[in-house]
Amino acid sequence: MDTLPDTAAEPGRRTRRRFRISSVEVLCAILLIAILGQGRLQQLFDVPALRTGSTVFVAVCVQALPFLVLGVLISGAIAAFVPARVLEKVLPRKAGAAVGVAGLAGVALPGCECASVPVARRLMGQGVAPAAALAFLLAAPAVNPVVLVATAVAFPGKPELVLARFAGSLATAMVMGWLWARFGKLEWITERALRRLPEVAAGQRWRVFAETARTDLAEAGGFLVLGALISSALNVLVPAKWFGVLGDQIVLGVVVMAVLAVVLALCSEADAFVAASLTALPLLPKLVFLVVGPAVDVKLFALQAGTFGRSFAVRFAPATFVVAVACAVVAGVLVGVA
Structure with missing residues (x-):
């Protein structure tokens, strides 16, 4: 077992740290190898299907990565420099009104799904109504400017889709907040989630910023690569006529x-x-x-179960799924997305 040197006995000797290779370093190494050896790789994998799949994979990663980096930087800044009491001061005391304000606050205080869960917990720990905290949890990763701009870039010439995404996501957050205010019970949330969390010390803010951004980038980057791989596989392995069937049967596609x-x-x-x-x-x-x-996925379900308790997650996640689908369809019909 490795031991650190006794700095008291050896004042002139520095403490050694073990270097750990994370997923970020692995991803950078793979990308560097791919760039330097692209000619050889093209010869090795000179198969039409592989070329198509690799093109889709690279296109998804290259287009999404700048927005992903910007998103995690904003998320880290919020965790380090924006105290939860800022929202507490601007939220109305009435739960119904607080839900609307908290949902709109997601536009000004963006963050990824992983970051919104601890922020919501901090809000609850500082006395904010759970309905408002949950509305912010759902709105922050879905209606912020980074996500909307990324959507506009991904779908050029389709401003109605951007508007429909904003409307559907905001409606999902507010409806779930109002449903919780009407039917939710505090006993569904674990006691530790309602405890007051310590504020970030002034001297630790930049460290918290760096660690939060790095952690979010490692987690979100892994999901991006996985999504790009699945997307490229769907484009290559799944016959186009299957997607045509989904297009012809809109309910099945939804x-x-x-x-x-x-x-x-x-x-x-x-x-x-x-x-x-x-x-x-x-x-x-x-x-x-x-x-x-x-609004709801397997990753968020695990995070919510670990933060607020399983009793909360098994009720909140299925309800969110139904509400999100309904709000998306209604927003799409009203805006004219077809």
Whole structure:
């Protein structure tokens, strides 16, 4: 077992640290090898299907990565420099009104899905009504400017899709907040989630910023790569006529894309590029995919169960799924996404 040197006995000797290789270093190494050896790799994998799949994979990653990086930087800044009491001061005391304000606050205080869960917990720990905290949890990763701009870039010339995503996601957050205010019970949330959390010390803010951004990038980057791989596999392995069937049967397409959003668990800054790569699908199922994904997926279910308790997650996640699908379809019909 490794031991650190006794700095008291050896004042002139520095403490040694073990270097750990994380997923970020592995991803950078793979990308560097791919860039330097692209000629050799093209000769080795000179198969039409592989070329198509690799093109889709690289396109999704390259388009989404800048928005993903920007998103995790904003998320880290919020965790380090924006105290939860800022929202507490501006939220109305009445739960119904607080839900609306908290949902709109997601536009000004963006963050990824992973970051919104601890922020919501901190809000509850500082006395904010759970309904408002949960509305912010759902709105922050879905209606912020980074996600909307990424959606506009992924779907050029389709401003109605961006508007429908904003409306459907905001409606999902507010409806779930109001439903919790009406039917939710505090005993469904674990006691530790309601305890007051310590504020970030002034001297630790930059460290918290760096660690939060790095952690979110490692987690979200992994999901982006997984999503890009699945997207490229769908484009190569699944016959185009299958997606044509989903296009002809719009209800089936909506259901399949909603379930796919839950399973893929993509980051909200990157999911639009994956949806855009499925060119054979109509816009409405893609809209459902974009609204459901940031609201409920397997990753979020695990985070919510660990933070607020399983009793909360098994009630909140299924209700969110149904509400998100309904809000997406209604928003798509009203805006004219078809």
